[in-house]
Amino acid sequence: MIHIKHSLIGEKTIQDLSHDYDLPEVTECLFLARGLNDTYVLKTVEDNYIFRVYRKGWREEDAILFELEAIEFAQHEGIHSSIPVKRKDGQHLTKIEAPEGTRFGVMFTYSKGERPEITEENSGRIGRALANLHNATDKFKPSTSRGYELNVNHLLKAPAAIIMKRLGHALTEEQETLLHEAVSKVKEVAENKELSYGFCHGDFHNFNFHLHDGNLEAFDYDCCGIGYRAYDIAVFWWNLKNNYPQQEKTCWRSFLNGYESVRKINEHDKKALPYFVAARRIWFMGILAANEDVWGRAWINGQNMNHFFGQLASDVKYFEEQ
The missing domain is CATH 3.30.200.20 (Phosphorylase Kinase; domain 1)
Structure with missing residues (x-):
């Protein structure tokens, strides 16, 4: 068969x-x-x-x-x-x-236009767009179940378990320890009841926009759900760190300024942002590990493992310095 x-x-x-x-x-x-x-x-x-x-x-x-x-x-x-x-x-x-x-x-x-380049101006636009989406969906009450929420289990526990199951053979003892340490530190922050919680796009960065005549239009809500709004904000920072490191500082500041020109970010959410960057890393690695029929297994090698855990180590070091 x-x-x-x-x-x-x-x-x-x-x-x-x-x-x-x-x-x-x-x-x-x-x-x-x-x-x-x-x-x-x-x-x-x-x-x-x-x-x-x-x-x-x-x-x-x-x-x-x-x-x-x-x-x-x-x-x-x-x-x-x-x-x-x-x-x-x-x-x-x-x-x-x-x-x-x-x-x-x-x-x-079909969203007209092209993917927006990462510039300070466009980062501000995207920040304003996310704030507008959060404002618009504050009262969203779905009639059907998403089947998950963007919470500790979905972002941390489940992907960490998948990473250990699928990639455990490729990890060193130090990498396993680092993964568990990162999950523990992010989980501690995410359990703060003061964090904003509501509808999230789940993948809000320039790869999921088209810009046409100065107007942004979003698409690909495939990772949406009810969850931490700080996570939704941090996804853009994660994208900058991964794909535009030379522009990270200026464009992240522009994104935050754009967001806060529409909707203020409370202090609890602000402090949680770097932790949710780490959560995004863990979630994304879990997605890669769980879906071999999409990406295969060729990417599971020492170079990629060292890159991922090097980023995670930097995250944990940042947490400890705060």
Whole structure:
């Protein structure tokens, strides 16, 4: 018996599925990206659209409906995002009977423009956009369950357990000790009842935006959920540290200034920000370790382990100096 983990649906099938939507004539369907989900772009005589096929076992039906409900709630409150498009039957989800089981597809509007460069100006824009999203969703009360929250278990305990299970053979004793120490220190801070808690995008950085005529539009709410707002803020800092280290200080300051020009960050959240950068590192490593069908195992090597744990060691050292 053949076991299929993650099939790739052909473009012709996706284009055929588009007939279930009230779209202009589709002229072309292109496979855009493979990851935790598969993404296609549908080109029509008028606009482009995005069709996302959620991976089996990654997001169940209720979790996807939570995501879509949150996007529509935020849109109603004035937030600019790529939004879901309903089918002709009024439903959001398209069921796809794939070899590995039922998968769900969702059509989204296409965000015009390009990914914004990391500059001080754009960092301020993104900070303001996140503050506006937090303001807009303060009263969001979902009717469906996401299945998880962006809490200590989701960000720390579960990924740390996965790291030890999948990567334990590749870790030194010192690295194992460091991982447990980092989890303990972040957990202690995250248990502060004064931390802000509410709807979070979960992946708010320039890779998930398009900038068009000076306006930002967010997309990819796949990691959203109810959780620590400080974590949602810290994700941008994590992205700067990982991908734009030379611009980290100036752009992080610009991002915070932009955020606080719209919504103030309380002192408890501010003090927690570096701890949530470490939480993001641990969560992300857990995602890599848990999804071999996406990334394989070639990345599990001494160089990458040393890089990750070197960053984590810097985080822990910073905690101890405070």
